[in-house]
Amino acid sequence: MLNRLLSNDYPRSKVLAVILVAILIGLAFAPFLFPGVKALSVAAKVLIFVVLVASFDLLLGYTGIVSFAHTMFFGIGAYGIAVATTRLGPTWTALGVGIGGALLLSLLLSLAVGLFSLRVRAIFFAMITLAVAAAFQTLASQLSDITGGEDGLTFKVPEFLSPSFEPFEEPFLGVTIDGRLICYYLLFVTAVALVLALLRIVNSPFGRVLQAIRENEFRAEAIGYRVVVYRTTSSVLSALFATLAGCMLALWLRYNGPDTSLSFEIMMDCLLIVVIGGMGTIYGSAIGAVLFLVAQSYLQDLLRLGSEAATGLPWLSALLSPDRWLLWLGVLFVLSVYYFPTGVVGRLRAAAARKAA
Amino acid sequence: MSTVTRDFDWKPLALVPALALLVLPFIGSPSTWLTLTVAGLAMGMIIFIIASGLTLVFGLMDVLNFGHGVFIALGAFVATSVLGAMGDYTQSADLWRNLMAVLPAMLVAMAVAGAVGLAFERFIVRPVYGQHLKQILITMGGMIIGEELIKVIWGPAQIPLPLPEAMRGSLLVGDAAIEKYRLIAVAVGLVVFGVLAWTLSRTKVGLLIRAGVQDREMVESLGYRIRRLFVGVFVVGSALAGLGGVMWGLYQQNVIPQMGAQVNVLIFIVIIIGGLGSTGGALIGALLVGLMANYTGFLVPKVALFSNIALMVAILLWRPQGVYPVANR
Numbered sequence: 001m002l003n004r005l006l007s008n009d010y011p012r013s014k015v016l017a018v019i020l021v022a023i024l025i026g027l028a029f030a031p032f033l034f035p036g037v038k039a040l041s042v043a044a045k046v047l048i049f050v051v052l053v054a055s056f057d058l059l060l061g062y063t064g065i066v067s068f069a070h071t072m073f074f075g076i077g078a079y080g081i082a083v084a085t086t087r088l089g090p091t092w093t094a095l096g097v098g099i100g101g102a103l104l105l106s107l108l109l110s111l112a113v114g115l116f117s118l119r120v121r122a123i124f125f126a127m128i129t130l131a132v133a134a135a136f137q138t139l140a141s142q143l144s145d146i147t148g149g150e151d152g153l154t155f156k157v158p159e160f161l162s163p164s165f166e167p168f169e170e171p172f173l174g175v176t177i178d179g180r181l182i183c184y185y186l187l188f189v190t191a192v193a194l195v196l197a198l199l200r201i202v203n204s205p206f207g208r209v210l211q212a213i214r215e216n217e218f219r220a221e222a223i224g225y226r227v228v229v230y231r232t233t234s235s236v237l238s239a240l241f242a243t244l245a246g247c248m249l250a251l252w253l254r255y256n257g258p259d260t261s262l263s264f265e266i267m268m269d270c271l272l273i274v275v276i277g278g279m280g281t282i283y284g285s286a287i288g289a290v291l292f293l294v295a296q297s298y299l300q301d302l303l304r305l306g307s308e309a310a311t312g313l314p315w316l317s318a319l320l321s322p323d324r325w326l327l328w329l330g331v332l333f334v335l336s337v338y339y340f341p342t343g344v345v346g347r348l349r350a351a352a353a354r355k356a357a
Numbered sequence: 358m359s360t361v362t363r364d365f366d367w368k369p370l371a372l373v374p375a376l377a378l379l380v381l382p383f384i385g386s387p388s389t390w391l392t393l394t395v396a397g398l399a400m401g402m403i404i405f406i407i408a409s410g411l412t413l414v415f416g417l418m419d420v421l422n423f424g425h426g427v428f429i430a431l432g433a434f435v436a437t438s439v440l441g442a443m444g445d446y447t448q449s450a451d452l453w454r455n456l457m458a459v460l461p462a463m464l465v466a467m468a469v470a471g472a473v474g475l476a477f478e479r480f481i482v483r484p485v486y487g488q489h490l491k492q493i494l495i496t497m498g499g500m501i502i503g504e505e506l507i508k509v510i511w512g513p514a515q516i517p518l519p520l521p522e523a524m525r526g527s528l529l530v531g532d533a534a535i536e537k538y539r540l541i542a543v544a545v546g547l548v549v550f551g552v553l554a555w556t557l558s559r560t561k562v563g564l565l566i567r568a569g570v571q572d573r574e575m576v577e578s579l580g581y582r583i584r585r586l587f588v589g590v591f592v593v594g595s596a597l598a599g600l601g602g603v604m605w606g607l608y609q610q611n612v613i614p615q616m617g618a619q620v621n622v623l624i625f626i627v628i629i630i631g632g633l634g635s636t637g638g639a640l641i642g643a644l645l646v647g648l649m650a651n652y653t654g655f656l657v658p659k660v661a662l663f664s665n666i667a668l669m670v671a672i673l674l675w676r677p678q679g680v681y682p683v684a685n686r
Contacts, residue, residue, distance in 0.1 A: 066493045116670060120677050123421060126493050127625040128666075130423075134622045135662035142659050264618070268501060271494065318509045327505030334498040337491055338484060 005196060007203040011283060013352035016345060020283060023290055027188060031181055032173050042297070044184055044252045046289050047191040048245055053273045053285035054198050055241030060271075061280035062202050063234040064214030065118070068267055069129035072136045073110065073239040075262035077102045077246020082153040082256040083146060090156035095251075102243050110239035114232035125235075133267075141258045152257020161186065161251065187248050194244060199282050201237065210234050211280070265326065272333045278343025287344050300325055369680035373644045380652045388532035393651045399539035401647025402546025403608060407601035407620065408627045408639045409553055410594020416570035416634020416683055418587045420482055421489065424496040425598055425624060426617030427503030431473060432466035432599025433606035433616060434511045437518050439465050447521040455521035459607075466603045467596040473503075474595025478588055500617065507614045515613045518606040542604055549597070553636060566590060570634045570683055623650075626665050630672045632679025641680055645672075 011017040026033060030043035056070050080102025081095060088094035109132075117128040140147050147153065159165050165179035175181070201207055209230050212220040221227045250256045269292065277288025300322045307320040319327070336343075342350065377394050384390045411425045439462040440447055446458035481499040485491040520538055527534040557563035569576045569583050577583050605620060606612040627646050631638025646665050653664040672680060 060490075064490055066490060116673075120673055123489060124629060126421070126423075127629060128669075131622045131626055131662070131666055131669075134619075135666055138662055139659065271497070275494070315509075323513065324505055324509060326501055327509070330498050330501035330505060334481070334495055334502065337494050337498065341491075 013348040016348040049289040052245040059238040066126040069133040073242035074246040077243035078250040078256040078261040081250035085155040106243040114235040278345030281345040284345040391533035397648035397651035399542040401644035405643035424500035426621035428470040428598035429602035430617035432602030433612040435466040436462040436603040452523040466599040470599025471596035632682040634683035635681040638681035
């Protein structure tokens with residue numbers, strides 16, 4: 001049973017297994033373990049990012065191509081829900097239309113970008129996705145009639161998922177059951193299902209071909225696999241999963257704007273999480289997302305403290321300002337690509353393999 | 358399509374006037390068209406100055422530098438400091454005194470960008486030679502770091518970069534108003550292109566660079582150190598990006614730390630259109646992109662960036678390796 005669920009891809013390290021189980025339990029019981037609104041939002045954000053980053057890893061880690069348009073598909077998902085519920089009202093039909101429309105748009109767009117740029121030259125893909133994502137971001141903030149422009153869209157979700165929905169009088173284990181909690185568990189189930197689906201994909205024969213292409217494109221082609229077809233399929237799949245992650249985000253925030261789902265910062269976050277967690281391991285995205293999102297709030301506080309402590313030295317204070325968070329993220333990113341290319345999961349697995357040998 | 362053909366391949370060159378003439382009926386008024394065309398050519402020349410370095414770096418060493426944009430922003434911000442310090446020269450109505458201010462600003466910007474380029478090559482690019490995936494990731498990281506450092510030094514806000522007194526205003530040609538600065542930009546761009554073309558085609562260094570772009574191993578086996586040449590090209594490319602940044606800043610009359618990332622997108626489109634490694638291709642790509650951006654900015658402003666992507670798609674359907682393919686990879 002477990003074998004089938006994990007697609008025969010076990011953590012292969014005891015420490016890793018323990019961490020993963022801890023994360024799973026922590027997320028499953030987050031509303032009861034970590035009370036408070038903020039903790040629950042962090043947990044929900046972790047769920048969303050696990051899916052987003054795992055889908056990005058399918059492209060970066062397993063297929064070995066870099067896309068800078070991943071947040072574009074994330075944004076399409078979020079905008080799909082936002083636009084549909086604004087237009088059609090807070091109904092389940094609207095959600096369905098939003099998700100379906102977003103998936104269709106992502107499918108067509110990723111197919112077009114993938115077929116076009118991967119057919120010509122794989123290295124073009126990174127550049128072309130960057131250009132397309134930039135164009136899409138501008139477009140999204142300019143089509144204010146549809147997307148709400150820079151202000152974004154605030155919308156209602158179906159009654160069942162909204163905070164005002166409270167089916168029980170009595171709190172359960174000290175926590176009031178409301179629509180927010182139901183929404184969290186909806187996200188949880190979706191995230192687990194999507195991550196397991198991704199595991200299934202990367203461990204299928206199809207996933208093996210992707211890895212073969214990553215290792216040596218020329219040989220894969222020589223064996224008889226159509227590299228373009230596999231790469232394009234991988235980019236389309238990854239885009240669809242990112243779209244679903246975007247839908248989850250919109251459902252949770254009940255708001256969407258260009259900065260929440262399309263900004264380049266989210267793209268950087270994804271890159272960093274994949275590298276920290278370990279490229280080419282779906283588990284890595286879970287560990288990376290937890291580490292990163294917890295550190296994000298923590299490190300920013302730390303920077304604020306450091307900046308206040310260094311007020312005597314203006315330049316140091318400016319360097320440590322919490323607004324310069326991205327600077328330290330960049331440094332961390334470069335250092336981890338140099339010295340930590342296999343990420344947490346890679347390190348743990350290597351350590352376990354050494355022990356066994 | 359071989360690169361050693363004797364006959365000059367004129368078809369890509371004809372694209373530029375073809376595009377300009379094609380949009381004339383859509384714009385209607387010839388004077389507006391002339392204004393837009395000059396603006397597009399000026400923008401194209403600035404983009405070319407920036408893109409020429411990047412395309413050579415890729416062609417010579419197979420290094421895809423996503424951090425090129427940071428030198429653009431760096432050059433522009435250095436120029437704000439230099440020009441800000443030379444207030445009496447920039448506010449004078451005498452063109453020569455203005456040039457006395459702009460020229461040092463450009464030289465300092467190029468020097469700073471070149472020096473930072475040297476460090477960038479040493480610490481960011483060199484450890485990841487031959488690994489495309491890591492190159493893309495690392496140089497992107499370098500870009501983020503550079504952009505944030507610019508924010509630390511000059512602040513995150515937009516800084517105005519006003520044109521010197523005598524370069525403002527426009528000349529009237531018939532009914533068409535042509536801004537003086539755009540003519541200056543075209544002139545500077547032509548000078549840079551001339552110097553580059555002369556260096557590449559008439560000097561020994563240029564010969565080695567062109568040979569290295571075509572077949573690196575062969576040049577190395579003849580005893581030349583391509584690596585050292587490459588560092589030189591990288592530094593010059595960064596300095597040119599700095600120069601382009603100054604000109605872009607003066608063109609927009611303000612600078613923001615994110616300008617590097619914004620221009621980067623255009624640069625990528627240009628070098629893909631031109632064929633990675635080709636200077637002549639970069640010139641044609643830059644002119645096409647500059648014209649397209651100005652025409653669509655006037656006709657349908659909302660899709661301006663998409664029009665350039667569409668242009669790239671159209672060109673790649675015609676010549677999948679860009680208009681002048683050079684590098685054998």
